[in-house]
Amino acid sequence: MDGKGFGDKNSFYQNLEENSRRLYDLALAKAKEAYAPYSGFQVGAALLCEDGSVYEGVNIENASFGAGICAERTAACCAIARGKRRFTAMAVAALKEGKQASAPPCGICRQFLGEFGQELLVIFGKDREHLQRYPLQELLPRSFQLEEKP
Numbered sequence: 001m002d003g004k005g006f007g008d009k010n011s012f013y014q015n016l017e018e019n020s021r022r023l024y025d026l027a028l029a030k031a032k033e034a035y036a037p038y039s040g041f042q043v044g045a046a047l048l049c050e051d052g053s054v055y056e057g058v059n060i061e062n063a064s065f066g067a068g069i070c071a072e073r074t075a076a077c078c079a080i081a082r083g084k085r086r087f088t089a090m091a092v093a094a095l096k097e098g099k100q101a102s103a104p105p106c107g108i109c110r111q112f113l114g115e116f117g118q119e120l121l122v123i124f125g126k127d128r129e130h131l132q133r134y135p136l137q138e139l140l141p142r143s144f145q146l147e148e149k150p
């Protein structure tokens with residue numbers, strides 16, 4: 001959604017600590033809406049696009065366990081379906097039986113996000129005071145590509 005006041009990529013990096021926490025707060029608020037009756041592990045993701053818009057997602061589980069989807073990919077799907085392709089940062093937050101927990105993105109999500117750029121800054125941590133930040137290429141180096149990109 002628009003209007004969260006993050007601005008473009010440059011302004012996000014200008015106030016990196018505070019903006020990381022703000023994006024993480026959005027992810028954490030969203031985690032409460034996750035549908036995770038089987039694992040009890042609720043995840044929220046907030047994806048900041050280069051145009052300043054933010055799209056959120058949650059994990060959605062299913063009685064057929066393999067049919068579930070992670071929060072990072074639901075956030076990315078919302079953004080992509082709105083025509084967004086360029087992303088600045090993604091924050092991920094989790095609640096394990098109601099308590100905050102760290103949630104580094106899984107391998108499938110790393111590959112999925114990598115389709116849209118390796119520079120995406122991924123932010124996660126057990127709470128807003130203990131955030132870790134990595135560019136996606138550090139989380140999934142030498143990822144699969146159909147063709148070598150120039």
Ligand code: THU
Binds near residue numbers: 042058
């Ligand atoms: N999960 C996510 O939403 N993101 C991740 O990167 C890791 C795991 C979800 C999937 C499942 O619903 C629950 O967390 C427990 O694995």
